[in-house]
Amino acid sequence: MNVLGLVNYWAFVFLMMVGFYILISQGNLIKKIVGLNIFQTSVFILYISMGKIRGGTAPILTEGDPIYSNPLPHVLILTAIVVGVATTALGLSFVVRIHEAYGTVEEDEIHDLDVATASGEAPTLGVGA
Amino acid sequence: MTDHLPVLQVIIPLLAAVLCAVVRRGRITWAIALATTWASFWIAIQLLMRVRVEGPISYALGGWLPPEGIEYRIDLVSAFVLVIVTATGAIVTPYALKSVEREIDAAKIPLFYAAFLLCLTGLLGIAVTGDVFNVFVFLEISSLSAYTLISLGQDRRALTAAYQYLIMGSIGATFIVIGIGMMYVMTGSLNMADLSVLLAELGPNRTVVVAFGFLTVGISLKLALFPLHLWLPNAYTYAPSAVTAFIASTATKVAVYMLLRFFFTVFGAAFSFDVMQLDKVLLPLALIAIFTMSLVAIFQTNVKRMLAYSSVAQIGYIILGISLASVTGLTAAILHLFNHAMIKGSLFMAMGSVMYRVGSVELEAMRGLGKKMPLTMAAFVAGGFSLIGVPLTVGFISKWYLILGALEKGSWWWTVAALVLTTSLMAVVYIWRVVEAAYFQDFPGEEGAVVEAPYALLIPTWALIVVNFYFGIDATFTSEVAGSAARTLMGLAP
Numbered sequence: 001m002n003v004l005g006l007v008n009y010w011a012f013v014f015l016m017m018v019g020f021y022i023l024i025s026q027g028n029l030i031k032k033i034v035g036l037n038i039f040q041t042s043v044f045i046l047y048i049s050m051g052k053i054r055g056g057t058a059p060i061l062t063e064g065d066p067i068y069s070n071p072l073p074h075v076l077i078l079t080a081i082v083v084g085v086a087t088t089a090l091g092l093s094f095v096v097r098i099h100e101a102y103g104t105v106e107e108d109e110i111h112d113l114d115v116a117t118a119s120g121e122a123p124t125l126g127v128g129a
Numbered sequence: 130m131t132d133h134l135p136v137l138q139v140i141i142p143l144l145a146a147v148l149c150a151v152v153r154r155g156r157i158t159w160a161i162a163l164a165t166t167w168a169s170f171w172i173a174i175q176l177l178m179r180v181r182v183e184g185p186i187s188y189a190l191g192g193w194l195p196p197e198g199i200e201y202r203i204d205l206v207s208a209f210v211l212v213i214v215t216a217t218g219a220i221v222t223p224y225a226l227k228s229v230e231r232e233i234d235a236a237k238i239p240l241f242y243a244a245f246l247l248c249l250t251g252l253l254g255i256a257v258t259g260d261v262f263n264v265f266v267f268l269e270i271s272s273l274s275a276y277t278l279i280s281l282g283q284d285r286r287a288l289t290a291a292y293q294y295l296i297m298g299s300i301g302a303t304f305i306v307i308g309i310g311m312m313y314v315m316t317g318s319l320n321m322a323d324l325s326v327l328l329a330e331l332g333p334n335r336t337v338v339v340a341f342g343f344l345t346v347g348i349s350l351k352l353a354l355f356p357l358h359l360w361l362p363n364a365y366t367y368a369p370s371a372v373t374a375f376i377a378s379t380a381t382k383v384a385v386y387m388l389l390r391f392f393f394t395v396f397g398a399a400f401s402f403d404v405m406q407l408d409k410v411l412l413p414l415a416l417i418a419i420f421t422m423s424l425v426a427i428f429q430t431n432v433k434r435m436l437a438y439s440s441v442a443q444i445g446y447i448i449l450g451i452s453l454a455s456v457t458g459l460t461a462a463i464l465h466l467f468n469h470a471m472i473k474g475s476l477f478m479a480m481g482s483v484m485y486r487v488g489s490v491e492l493e494a495m496r497g498l499g500k501k502m503p504l505t506m507a508a509f510v511a512g513g514f515s516l517i518g519v520p521l522t523v524g525f526i527s528k529w530y531l532i533l534g535a536l537e538k539g540s541w542w543w544t545v546a547a548l549v550l551t552t553s554l555m556a557v558v559y560i561w562r563v564v565e566a567a568y569f570q571d572f573p574g575e576e577g578a579v580v581e582a583p584y585a586l587l588i589p590t591w592a593l594i595v596v597n598f599y600f601g602i603d604a605t606f607t608s609e610v611a612g613s614a615a616r617t618l619m620g621l622a623p
C-alpha cells in the first residue's frame with residue numbers, strides 16, 4: 001500500500017481520532033469544544049484532499065487542455081467551515097452561561113451541583129436564566 | 130407560483146426568521162411566526178395533494194438541472210413529513226404566545242421566534258431536498274437553532290442539557306458529513322437519485338460500506354436510537370414547554386426520515402438489508418429501547434422526563450417497524466411518525482399548561498389537579514390513552530400495523546408482537562401514576578391557588594387531541610398515504 005501517497009488521508013484519520021478522543025475523555029467543557037474543533041477540521045482535510053489531482057490547476061478555462069482539480073469539495077467545505085464556526089461560537093457561549101450559572105466549567109463539578117439541586121440543597125434557578 | 134411551492138416551503142420561514150430578528154417586538158414576532166407556520170402548513174398540504182395525484186415533484190433550484198444543480202425532490206414520504214412538521218408548528222405557535230411569555234425573558238422573545246422559525250426551516254429543508262450535502266446544511270440549521278431553543282429553559286440545567294446535545298449532535302452531524310464525503314469520493318455525485326444509480330452500478334465496495342457505517346451511527350445519534358439517546362431526556366425535560374412540544378414532535382421524526390431516505394432511496398433496500406444486514410442491528414436495539422426505556426419511564430418523578438424516556442421507547446417502535454423491512458412494517462413506522470408527533474405534542478402541551486399554572490411538572494405537583502384543571506388533565510388522559518394504544522386513538526392504529534407486520538414475518542415473531550403489547554401495559558403504568566396523583570390525591574395548596582389554564586393554551590392542546598381521535602377513528606387517509614409511501618420506499622411503486 002502506498003502509505004506516503006495517502007498522507008493526507010492518514011492525517012485525516014489521525015486528527016479525527018485525536019479530536020474524538022479529546023471529546024470523550026476530557027471533563028472540561030472548553031477542552032471538549034477544542035476536541036470537537038479538531039474532529040470537525042479533520043473532515044475538512046478529507047474533503048479538500050479528495051478534490052485535488054496532482055498537477056491539476058484551478059478550474060479556469062485556458063488555452064490547451066489542462067487537468068482541472070475538482071472545485072466542488074472545496075466549496076462544500078467552505079460551508080462546513082461556516083457551520084463549524086457557528087457550532088464553536090454557540091458551544092462557547094453555552095460555556096460562558098454555564099460558568100455564570102454554576103461557577104465552574106468542569107463536568108464532574110457541574111454534575112455534583114446538579115445532584116445537590118435534585119436533593120434540594122441548592123437553588124434551582126440559574127443566574128443566567 | 131404553484132410551481133415554486135417546494136422552494137417557498139423553505140424560503141418563507143427562513144426570511145421570516147430574519148424578519149423576527151430585525152423587528153424585535155415580542156407580539157409582532159409572534160404574529161409573524163403564526164402567519165409563517167400556517168402558510169407553511171398550507172404549502173405542505175398543497176404539496177401532499179399534488180404528489181398524491183401527479184407523483185414525485187422535482188424542482189431544480191435556481192434553474193440548475195440535477196444532478197449538477199441542487200434538486201428539491203418531494204415524494205410521498207417527504208410530503209408526509211412536511212405535513213407533520215408544519216402541522217406541529219402551526220399548532221404549537223398559537224400555544225407558544227402565553228407559554229413563552231411566562232417562561233422566557235421578554236427581551237429574548239423576538240429572538241426565540243427567530244430561532245424557532247430557523248429550526249422549522251432546517252427541518253423542512255431536510256425533508257424537501259434531494260441533495261445529500263444540502264441535508265447536512267439543513268440538519269445543522271435545525272440543530273443549532275434547537276440547541277439555542279433548549280438553552281432558553283428556566284432551569285440552569287437547561288444550559289448543560291443544551292451543551293450536551295450540542296456535543297452529541299455535532300458528533301452525529303460530523304459522522305454524517307464523513308459518510309457523505311466517502312460516497313462522493315466513490316461516485317462524484319451528491320444528488321440522491323443519481324447516487325442510488327451510481328452506487329448500485331459500483332457494487333459492493335469497502336468505502337461505500339464505511340460510508341454506510343458512518344451514516345448509520347450519525348443518523349442514529351440524531352434520532353436518539355438506544356443507546357445513543359443520552360442527550361434526549363435532559364434536553365426535553367429542561368427546555369421551555371413550547372419548545373419541548375415542538376422538538377419532541379418533529380426533530381427526531383425528521384431524523385427518522387433521513388434514515389429512510391439514506392437507507393431506502395440512496396443505498397436501496399436491497400443493499401441496506403440484504404448486504405449490510407441493517408435489520409439485524411436495528412431490531413435488537415429497537416427492542417431494548419422499547420423495553421428498557423418504558424421501564425425507566427415508570428420510575429421517573431418528573432413528568433416531562435417520564436415522557437422523554439417514553440419518547441425514546443416510541444422511537445424504538447418506529448425503528449422496529451423499519452427493521453421488519455416489509456411494506457407493513459414500514460407503513461407502521463411512517464404512520465407512527467405522524468401519530469407519535471400528535472401524541473407527544475398533546476402530552477407535552479398539557480404539561481406546559483401545568484407548568485404555566487403550577488410552575489412545576491414534578492409528579493408531586495400533579496396532586497389534585499384533576500379537579501383544579503379538569504380540561505388540561507382530561508387532555509393529558511386522552512393523550513395518554515393514545516400513547517398506550519387504546520382503540521379509537523391513533524396510537525392503536527400504529528401498534529396494529531406494527532403487530533401485523535411482526536406476525537407476517539413468521540413463526541418466532543409473535544414474541545416481538547407480545548413485547549409490543551407488554552410495553553403498552555408499561556405505558557399504562559406510567560400514565561396511571563400521573564392519573565393517580567391528579568384524580569385520587571387531594572390538592573395540597575390553598576383553595577383557589579390554581580385555576581384552569583387559559584384558553585390560549587387549552588385550544589391548541591385540544592386541537593391535537595381531536596386529531597388524535599379523528600385519525601384514530603378514521604385512519605383511511607393516514608394509512609393510505611403511509612402505505613403508498615412505504616411501497617415507494619421499498620421500490621414497489623414509483
